[in-house]
Amino acid sequence: xxxxxxxxxxxxxxxxxxxxxxxxxxxxxxxxxxxxxxxxxxxxxxxxxxxxxxxxxxxxxxxxxxxxxxxxxxxxxxxxxxxxxxxxxxxxxxxxxxxxxxxxxxxxxxxxxxxxxxxxxxxxxxxxxxxxxxxxxxxxxxxxxxxxxxxxxxxxxxxxxxxxxxxxxxxxxxxxxxxxxxxxxxxxxxxxxxxxxxxxxxxxxxxxxxxxxxxxxxxxxxxxxxxxxxxxxxxxxxxxxxxxxxxxxxxxxxxxxxxxxxxxxxxxxxxxxxxxxxxxxxxxxxx
Amino acid sequence: xxxxxxxxxxxxxxxxxxxxxxxxxxxxxxxxxxxxxxxxxxxxxxxxxxxxxxxxxxxxxxxxxxxxxxxxxxxxxxxxxxxxxxxxxxxxxxxxx
Numbered sequence: 439x440x441x442x443x444x445x446x447x448x449x450x451x452x453x454x455x456x457x458x459x460x461x462x463x464x465x466x467x468x469x470x471x472x473x474x475x476x477x478x479x480x481x482x483x484x485x486x487x488x489x490x491x492x493x494x495x496x497x498x499x500x501x502x503x504x505x506x507x508x509x510x511x512x513x514x515x516x517x518x519x520x521x522x523x524x525x526x527x528x529x530x531x532x533x534x535x536x537x538x539x540x541x542x543x544x545x546x547x548x549x550x551x552x553x554x555x556x557x558x559x560x561x562x563x564x565x566x567x568x569x570x571x572x573x574x575x576x577x578x579x580x581x582x583x584x585x586x587x588x589x590x591x592x593x594x595x596x597x598x599x600x601x602x603x604x605x606x607x608x609x610x611x612x613x614x615x616x617x618x619x620x621x622x623x624x625x626x627x628x629x630x631x632x633x634x635x636x637x638x639x640x641x642x643x644x645x646x647x648x649x650x651x652x653x654x655x656x657x658x659x660x661x662x663x664x665x666x667x668x669x670x671x672x673x674x675x676x677x678x679x680x681x682x683x684x685x686x687x688x689x690x691x692x693x694x695x696x697x698x699x700x701x702x703x704x705x706x707x708x709x710x711x712x713x714x715x716x717x718x719x720x721x722x723x724x725x
Numbered sequence: 726x727x728x729x730x731x732x733x734x735x736x737x738x739x740x741x742x743x744x745x746x747x748x749x750x751x752x753x754x755x756x757x758x759x760x761x762x763x764x765x766x767x768x769x770x771x772x773x774x775x776x777x778x779x780x781x782x783x784x785x786x787x788x789x790x791x792x793x794x795x796x797x798x799x800x801x802x803x804x805x806x807x808x809x810x811x812x813x814x815x816x817x818x819x820x821x822x
Contacts, residue, residue, distance in 0.1 A: 476760060477759045477760055477763050478763040500763065500764070502763060502764035503764060503765075536743075537743035537744055537745045537752075537754070538742070538743055538744055539743055539756075
């Protein structure tokens with residue numbers, strides 16, 4: 439649903455991907471994972487934080503394959519229910535021959551939205567995301583026919599993604615509905631805060647902690663700040679062995695988290711103003 | 726119809742396999758036998774040359790002839806290489822004839 443598909447639709451240059459993203463009917467996710475387990479694929483070991491923060495997909499690995507498999511049951515930024523989103527996109531699917539087999543892929547309009555939301559959600563994961571988003575706005579959107587523009591806006595409306603993808607849709611050349619006000623939709627508030635919240639996971643931790651019941655928050659805060667050494671090493675496997683290296687690494691992690699606080703506050707401010715951040719569209723990344 | 730020698734049939738790739746071909750190599754996955762063969766095979770060099778000629782129109786002997794001529798190599802040596810590789814492919818059930 440991403441790499442090959444995005445290139446096929448002319449939304450980004452072709453390149454070798456480190457993983458393959460597939461989207462599975464949420465109702466059949468377990469059956470799909472079991473079938474892959476039968477042929478040697480298993481879930482990549484993940485930290486507690488990753489388990490808590492990443493709910494939309496599962497990353498599978500195979501000891502003899504050089505790439506991961508990201509199995510999605512939803513896609514962040516589409517605020518309709520995951521079942522409805524899958525159903526709508528499935529109805530619009532197209533076919534692409536991959537490795538000699540016909541594969542169902544999102545149609546071009548869906549792929550534009552997926553590409554936009556993916557880039558916006560992880561703006562700092564790689565500079566590539568900013569380039570892809572700017573490419574959409576500069577090259578892809580203006581070249582759409584008025585029918586395709588209507589289709590894009592219609593799909594975004596149907597999947598409740600007009601406000602999450604607003605920075606891109608604003609370039610469609612159609613009148614968009616007024617932005618949804620802050621406080622009307624907690625998922626939209628969280629999206630706005632996250633996409634404007636800068637790099638790192640600090641914003642994600644803040645959002646996660648706010649979504650947990652009050653009585654669980656102290657424990658969640660503590661684990662976010664000070665994970666167990668084993669949990670810390672799952673993601674920081676280059677830290678040398680030894681107790682004190684584990685302590686020093688976690689202290690550095692706290693310092694890194696503190697440095698992200700201005701971004702967190704910025705994200706919170708924009709979310710409270712009901713603004714979806716569009717700074718990724720600017721070449722200099724000015725925020 | 727291919728012009729196969731009497732008694733020999735053309736080699737063809739097994740149904741259902743997945744393959745991605747690049748300029749000088751290809752990656753082949755035996756999808757119908759994925760439980761037994763979970764990882765893909767990479768064919769490059771000589772194996773890529775032979776695999777490329779297995780297209781359902783050539784017999785093993787014709788493949789040997791073509792490769793021997795193309796590379797101006799001794800036919801016996803080419804025949805031995807092709808036979809060994811095709812035997813492996815048959816064992817893996819990646820080719821049929």
